[in-house]
Amino acid sequence: MARIEVALPNRLFLKLLLAFWITTSLIVGSVILIPKVLQPQDLQPLKSWQQEFLLKAARRLETLPIRDLDRFADMMRHRIHPAEDKGKRPPGPGMGPLRDDRFRFHLLTLDGRPLGHEAKRLPRAARRFLLENEALTPMAFYSIRSVIFGPEPLTLNGQPTLLLVEMKASHSRSWILYLQENPLMFVLLVALVSGVIFGLVAWHFGRPLNALRLTALQLGHGDLDARVEPRILARRDEVGQLARSFDTMAHSVSTLVREQQRLISDISHELRTPLTRIQLALALAKRKGQASNELTRLEQQAAQMEGMIQELLQLSRLNSQVTDTKQRLNLGDTLERVIDGAAFEAEQAGKRLEVTLPQGLTLNGCETLLQRAVENLLRNAIRYGNQQIRLSAWRRGERLNLRVEDDGPGVPPEQLEAIFKPFHRVSKARDRQSGGWGLGLAIVQGAVTAHQGQIRAEIGVLGGLCVTLTLPIE
Template identity: 35%
Template sequence: MRFPKITSLYGRIFAIFWFTMFLVLMAVLSLQHFDPRKVTDIPQPHYDRLVSARDQVQTYFSDQTDINSIVAELYRSSMNLDHRSDRRGENDVEVFITDQDGTLITAHEKRYSNVKALKNFVTNIDDADTPKQRLYGKFMFAGPLPIHLANKQYLFYLSVKWNRPPSFLIQLFDHPFQLLLATMIVSTPLLLWLAWALSQPARRLQRAAQRVAKGEFATDPELEKGTSEFRQAGASFNQMVEAVNQMILRQQRLLSDISHELRSPLTRLGMANSLAQRKQGVSPELTRIETETQRLEAMISNLLDLSRMQVDSHNKREIQPLQSLWETLLQDTQYEAEQVGKQLSFSDIPNRSLSCYPPLLMSALENIVRNAIYYGHSRIEVSMKEVGDQISVRVEDDGEGVPEDELEAIFRPFYRVSTARDSHSGGTGLGLSITESAIRQHSGSIRAGKSELGGLLLEVQLPLLPKS
């Protein structure tokens, strides 16, 4: 008979729980059969010795007819039954003779040390035709066997001192806490295996979610294995990743189409403006048209670059040391700052790595530093330091800065600061928006504040890979 495969999470928990409880119950029920203090069948070697002892007694007293004399002599003599005496004078072996009703044949019951135990043993035997054994304290009682003495049929019992130390099972029965501990030891491996089996798909799902949080939108077939609940969750997760990828690709395609459609009339507008300047000469109005046309062209180019980098950042991640990402960039910008009479200083770059799309992350820092060079009066500072498992990058300048009520708004697309900082820049208002998007795609954050130098402070935090 084949049992159906259990694929449900709750089904597995239910099945393993009850299987564990079944094993524990079976162990508890079966242990009692190994308790020597219960009436049990006599093992064959012990049964053979019991029969041999009975035969010795029966042969030795075969010619006597007085049962009381036989019992008295049997008490005084060891009958070669491995008789030994302990320090307290107790016999290691005692022989008991009873009638068919179980009444002990003796004139001096007080001579026997285990009469009460014998009487209890006799009353616990259901079938006198089947010999049994039971432990009472330090003595193992066995019997009965039919024995012919003094021309009558009696029953033969034997009591042997049990010299073995208390067994592990007896200790369990005498100490419930130890029984509970043994049960826990048996069930713990099963429960640990259950916890491991249930946590495996959950950990896979957690790792996949962490990859998505870092901007890595890749499906994982391993998520669709395991119990039905986790398979469904994994399939839904992969479908979500596929949907995000398709959405990004559609966005890229839409921006490309819009760019193509906008660039055609812009090109024609530029050509018409050039022809007008040749015929009519240069005028303020034609110059303004040319300027706005170039600005529109720059906006479209920036939007396309932003969209392209977003797509590539999802699909082209790699591990890069911080030095290879930013050291050359900072050296180049330091030289450029000197050419315009400004001073740019930067701290040592930590020897750590991160998972990124290098062009996008390099462009983000380059945009911040070049803005600082452009708007700073004479001094720009770039500092980097490790904060736990993150890298903190601070770029400060001594320029005019940004009003506090506009610090959060400068990351919005096409936002223009209302002060002189941006009134003559000629920019499109997309630079910091592209930077903020790049940082966010790498699971980082960026904030703007007031620099101690007097200008703008931009602080970027990015997650680092664990130290190897």
């Protein structure tokens, strides 16, 4: 019977779930609890001075001659400009209730409807008072800018009426009340809290993942010793598991690559021993006067095999030099010996080498690898070019470009990307009789990769192969 395993939720899942749950709980809890917290603070019993003020104001209003009750209600409602504010204090003795400009008076019907032609312009604090005090019980309602207290029954122009007083007053209130009266600020606070929570979660996971990405880039650029930081490996969540798995993979890749390099190097060395004996036997045979066409052909094949072994050794050692300490190089000084040797070879072959190297071009790199790459390109161009070979260099931004081109038969467009693969040969123009085993351009690509650069092959303006190296200056 097949065994069924039930996977438990992992730590990463639980952390994300917890962050979402906490944020959602805060938002929902705030929406539910704020009205409950506000209720006992907004509506409070009347204070003694408020009760006295209501009685005096009602009795004073009842003595006034009123012709139009609605117009009178509008007049009493607009006695104070909203910008006025003279602090919180009850009216002093000797001041009549209608002479204090801190107060506005709202007249209502017995069922709570405001009187007046502009009844819809009732202040928001008054509307909230009527909404939360449906029974019209004498209470005081505190908002940020005013206090509403009442109602007090009175009779105006023979009609039963209720009096509601609005007092302009600034007083300290809970920040929760402020958020309730300013929904935009409440939304911004919720966004801020949720942003901080999820920002911490993103930082908690994003920082180690970014470090892991940088380590992967280092490994991809040829640094076989690149490993994840110990603090990330010590994590007990899925990120730590990923880091440990990555380190295991990096160790395996590093071991395989080094074993491959060692194998190629060992094979090359082992092949050199019998090859040296063959060359020695051929030399002795020639010395004894046994020269023949067959011996000459064997000698040529032995020389070609020695060249192939030499290139294999260079290719195997190339990757081991990737992590060599780079130094500041002057391009002209670094390539001087290579250019002199290539110019001599081109002259012996009846060809012309043109060199354009501006003064002062510098870069951080490995001198040996750079010399080997340019030397292989120049020899390749001299071998297959007809009359003209051109070497040029220039700087573009933070990159240095090196280009070698010739006027030879070139390479078919469909093979331009494949010529940098080891042992790849272009069958028509570059046969074995012309020399080479398809390792020269592979060595060039390895040297460029070691410098974290790029290489591109195309058909040049001279009609032959054009290879451009793009290397970082720093």
